[in-house]
Each structure stands twice: as C-alpha cells, then as structure tokens.
Amino acid sequence: MLWVQLAVVLGAIFLGARLGSIGVGFAGGMGVLVLTLGLGMEPGAIPVDVILIIMSVIGAVAAMQVAGGLDYLVELAEKILRSKPKYITFLAPTVTYVMTLLAGTGHTAYSTLPVIAEVAKENGIRPSRPLSIAVIASQIAITASPVSAAVVVFSGFLEPYGIGYLNLLAICIPTSFAAVMVTAVICNFLGVDLDKDSIYQERLKAGQITLRENKARRERKKGAGLSVAIFALSILAVVLYATAISGNVGLIENPVLPRDSAIMVFMMIAAGLITIFCKIDSANILNAQTFKSGMSACVCVLGVAWLGNTFVGAHIDSIQALAGDVLNSYPWLLAVTLFFASMLLYSQAATTRALMPAALALVDPVTAIASFAAVSALFVLPTYPTLLAAVEMDETGSTRIGKLVFNHPFFLPGTICIALCVAFAFVLAPMIV
Incomplete structure (x- = not known):
C-alpha cells in the first residue's frame, strides 16, 4: 500500500504541475480525497498557521x-x-532579494522582471543571466525573511531547543x-553572449526586438512613500516583539500574544493604517495582483501541504527508522531530502x-x-509563476525552457x-547556535 x-x-503533484497556478492546490485536495476516502488513511494536519500568516502578510x-x-x-x-x-x-538579484526579504513573498519580483530584461537587452547583456539569478534570489530570500511563513513556522519548531528567532535570521x-552573490558571478558565464545567440539574431532580423529606452513614467501616488514607511515599521515591530518574547532575551515573560499571532496582528494593523492614512479604497485591495497571487499561494499551500502531511504523518515512524542511521552518518542528506520535497x-x-x-x-538543530x-x-x-514570468518577459528568447523540461536557465x-547556502550555513550555524 505504501x-x-x-x-x-x-x-x-504531477496533475497540479500540469494545471499550474492555483490548480496545484486543487490537485492536492484531490490527492487527499483519494488517500483518505479511497485508501482509508487518516487526514493529515491542515497547515492553518502557515495559511493565516501568508494571508495577513499579503493583505498588507x-x-x-x-x-x-x-x-x-x-x-x-x-x-x-x-x-x-x-x-x-549582481544588482538584479540584490533588488529581488531585498524586496522579498522585506515583503515575505517572492511575488514582488514580478514588477522588477520587465525592468531587468529591458536594461540587460539595452546593454547587450544576455537577459537570461540576470533574470535567472533574480528569480532564484526571490525564492531563496523567503528562508531569510522576518515575516515569511517558512521562517516563522521553523523558528517555532526551534524554540524548544533554545534557538531564538533572531539566531535563525542571523x-x-x-x-x-x-550564496546569491557568488552564484551571480557564475551566472555571468552561463550561456553564449547575446550577440552570438542564434534565436536572438533571428528575432532581431525579423524585427521582433524593440528597445524602449524612453518609457513614460507613471505619476507617483501621494501615499506611496508613506505606505512603504508604514510597512517597513510593521516589519521592525514584528522583529522587536519576537525578540522581546524570545526565551533567550526574556523581556516579556509568558506573552499573551504569541509570535505567530503577533505577526498576523502587526500585518493587519499595517494594512489598516495604509488604508486610512493613504486614503485608498479597501475594495481595490482585492483586485491587486499581489493579493491574487498571495491567495493563490494560500490555496496551493492548503492542498499540497495537506497532501504531504497526510502521507508523511501516516509513515512518520517508518521514515524516522529508515532515515535515522543514514542522516546520523551523512547529515547533509537532509538538505537533499528537503530539495526534492x-x-x-x-x-x-x-x-x-x-x-x-x-x-x-x-x-541536531544546527543541521x-x-x-x-x-x-x-x-x-x-x-512551472513556478515568477519563473514563467521571466521567460515571457524576455523577448530576446535567451530565457527559454528546453524540450527536456529540466534544461532551463x-x-x-x-x-x-x-x-552554497547550505555549505555556508554549516560553517556559520555552529558559531551562532
């Protein structure tokens, strides 16, 4: 039966990949139905905490x-x-990394990808180089963001081991x-130069390549700067509060508001303050692209995490028995497991x-x-949305998906x-924990 x-x-999961976007979550729900009613398994835990954190952050x-x-x-x-x-x-991944670090979601990269592709093309640089590492930076920054659901949930798992939220971020x-910056150096040598790319040359001759050096700029809204300031202060409040209630610091003992709930509260307060002081119509928030992407992410997490929890929960004892000896001898294999998962x-x-x-x-927690x-x-x-967006926004054709599926930039x-990140962390973690 296993x-x-x-x-x-x-x-x-394969069906979800074919459906794409929110369909990933729907397919996960179908899998849960088959495993439970079809095969008699107990349903796993629904990741409510993860979904609520994502919802509150995306709202802000x-x-x-x-x-x-x-x-x-x-x-x-x-x-x-x-x-x-x-x-x-180097600049492109820095921008997407910082935006994801602050916002707790990689979907903020959408707005910068067209700029990255355009600037690279204007200067004769193969766009796949900055676009590829920019997308990767927006994904890996999730594991370093103070307000991402992954970091918040993981720090909660680490608390019983005496490892605080700030230790994890440090x-x-x-x-x-x-790791992102070192990889950016390597990306400079990936793929042929743009002027030697046959697909680009074909598109150039066919008149399919356009340069838009003097694009009209949108007029900045009055509350733009204030909204960024409010959001940034809310992130600072999250970090300070999480530090204050940490067992290592102990400024607030037996806090009434736990960290997960505090993040939701601070993010909702930020959204409320932005709505009030920047004088926006709250109904328009529902139509924002980030809101749509974030809610899609919630459904995806609901489906695939519930599916994963159902399967892993039913076989956790067997998994621990089989993996225990192997991981004790080769702890780095945990990273490989997480990679494929x-x-x-x-x-x-x-x-x-x-x-x-x-x-x-x-x-051990360090591993x-x-x-x-x-x-x-x-x-x-x-199939990930930001990856597909990067492919679509590069009209030179340098950022393309090969016929073998996995041969993409x-x-x-x-x-x-x-x-690199895992290797660096194996060096730094024992010094901090």
Whole structure:
C-alpha cells in the first residue's frame, strides 16, 4: 500500500504541475480525497498557521501596492539597475532579494522582471543571466525573511531547543545573500553572449526586438512613500516583539500574544493604517495582483501541504527508522531530502511545515538550520509563476525552457545557490547556535 499511496501523491503533484497556478492546490485536495476516502488513511494536519500568516502578510503588501508603494519601490529599483547597467547580474538579484526579504513573498519580483530584461537587452547583456539569478534570489530570500511563513513556522519548531528567532535570521540572512552573490558571478558565464545567440539574431532580423529606452513614467501616488514607511515599521515591530518574547532575551515573560499571532496582528494593523492614512479604497485591495497571487499561494499551500502531511504523518515512524542511521552518518542528506520535497510540494512554507518536525527528531538543530535553504527548490520544475514570468518577459528568447523540461536557465543557478547556502550555513550555524 505504501507504493500505491506514494503513486497517488506523485500523481496529484504531477496533475497540479500540469494545471499550474492555483490548480496545484486543487490537485492536492484531490490527492487527499483519494488517500483518505479511497485508501482509508487518516487526514493529515491542515497547515492553518502557515495559511493565516501568508494571508495577513499579503493583505498588507496588497494594500501597499494599491497605495502606490510597490510602484515606488520599483521606481527606486529601476534607478539602481540603470545606474550601473554593466553590473545588472549582481544588482538584479540584490533588488529581488531585498524586496522579498522585506515583503515575505517572492511575488514582488514580478514588477522588477520587465525592468531587468529591458536594461540587460539595452546593454547587450544576455537577459537570461540576470533574470535567472533574480528569480532564484526571490525564492531563496523567503528562508531569510522576518515575516515569511517558512521562517516563522521553523523558528517555532526551534524554540524548544533554545534557538531564538533572531539566531535563525542571523544565520539565514548572511548565508543566503552570500550564496546569491557568488552564484551571480557564475551566472555571468552561463550561456553564449547575446550577440552570438542564434534565436536572438533571428528575432532581431525579423524585427521582433524593440528597445524602449524612453518609457513614460507613471505619476507617483501621494501615499506611496508613506505606505512603504508604514510597512517597513510593521516589519521592525514584528522583529522587536519576537525578540522581546524570545526565551533567550526574556523581556516579556509568558506573552499573551504569541509570535505567530503577533505577526498576523502587526500585518493587519499595517494594512489598516495604509488604508486610512493613504486614503485608498479597501475594495481595490482585492483586485491587486499581489493579493491574487498571495491567495493563490494560500490555496496551493492548503492542498499540497495537506497532501504531504497526510502521507508523511501516516509513515512518520517508518521514515524516522529508515532515515535515522543514514542522516546520523551523512547529515547533509537532509538538505537533499528537503530539495526534492520542495520541488514537489511547491512551497517553502509547506515543505517546512511537513518535514521539519520529523527532521528535528532525526538530526541536531544546527543541521536542520543549515539545510533550511534547501526548501527553496521551487525552480526545478519550470512551472513556478515568477519563473514563467521571466521567460515571457524576455523577448530576446535567451530565457527559454528546453524540450527536456529540466534544461532551463534557472536549474543550474538555483542548484548552485542552494548548495552554497547550505555549505555556508554549516560553517556559520555552529558559531551562532
């Protein structure tokens, strides 16, 4: 029955990959139905905490977008990218990394991808180089964001081991950013130069390539800067409160409001303040692109994490028995496990929620923290929204998906980046924990 159940899980994930977007979650729900009513398994835990955190953060981000805050950030990002176009392979991932770090969602990268593609093309740089590492940076930054569901949930798992929220961030932020920058160096040598790319040359001769150097700028909304300031202060409040209630700091003992709930409250307050002081219509928040993407992510997490929890929960004892000796001898294999799991579960938070409790029962916390970045392997299958957006926005054709599915420009940079991040974290984590 184990192989039949595994076939159902993989089948549901494959169907979700074919459906794409929110269909991933729907397919996960179908898999849960087959496993429970069809095969008699007990339903796993629904990742309610993860979904609620994503919802509250996305609500604040969407309010900031409606107020013009995201456009303001993109305007700043464009200035940075155009100021040193020759260094776009380094500047592009820096921009997407920082935006994801602050917002707790990689969907903020959508707005910067067209700028990255345009600046690269204007300067004769192969767009796949900055676009590939920019997308990877937006994914791996989730494991370093103070307000991402993955970080919040994982820090909760680590608390019984005496490892605080700030300890986790102190390891994840420098190691992930360093890995992104080293990978950016490697990306500069991937693929032939743009002037030697046959597909680009064909499109150029056919008149399909356009340069838009003097694009009209949108007028900045009055509340744009204020919305960014409110959102930034709410993130600071989250970090300060989480530090104050940490067992290592102990400024607030027996807090009435736990960390997860505090993040939801602060994010909802931020959304409310932006709505009031920036004078936006709250109904417009429902139509914001970030809100739609975020709610789609919630459904995806609900479906695939519930599916994963149902399967893993039913076999947790067997998994621990089989994996225990192997991980004791080769602890780095946890990173490999998380890599392949996130590739299928399609979410950093869902992978963390499904596998990290079992992982912490098998390995020491340092190994778990060092392997944490491996939950970001969402790039392996070329179906993730930001990855597809990068392909669509590169009219030169340099960012393209090959016929073999896995031969796309995101696979190698993503794998290298995660490997470097895990290696750096294995060095830094023992110094901090």
